[in-house]
Amino acid sequence: MTIPFVKAHGAGNDFLLIQPVETDYPALARAICDRHQGVGADGLIVFTAPTRIRLFNSDGSEAELSGNGTRCAAAVVIADGGATDTVTIETLAGPKHLRLLERQDNHFLFEMDMGRPNYSPEDVGCPLETSGGPRPVTILDVGNPQCAVLVESLEFDW
Secondary structure, X not given: OOOOOEEEEEOOEEEEEEOOOOOOHHHHHHHHHOOOOOOOOOEEEXXXXXXXXXXXXXXXXXXXXXXXXXXXXXXXXXXXXXOOOEEEEEEOOEEEEEEEEEEEOOEEEEEEEOOOOEOOHHHEEEEEEEOOEEEEEEEEEOOOEEEEEOOOOOOOOO
């Protein structure tokens, strides 16, 4: 079976983006995302409609959302002429609204509304061990898990 795809990356995550095909998507994701015997990627994104996606991780599991993957999908939609400077991508975590800030050839910079974060009071100020010692963090969910670190300044070596 031949499946046309686009390989894109966002902030270090890479994805293979395809149009729908009759196949077992979890099995396809495991095969095509394999970095030794496939094309290699962190995930497979299937456009089930012009701006609706399903995301399969490289292990075949389906994810509600990847911010980086959703930005890749938005770039494909804009590059294909399906939108200009704003696009809404439908994900399993709900609609995600993106605004194109800058484009240079096939390099896109987006602002993305991930939605209102959900968290529990016990998820605020959890200790996270780092090389610099424990830091208080907050665990959030915006359709996928996030870890927020509050800092006085961003002027240090991460």
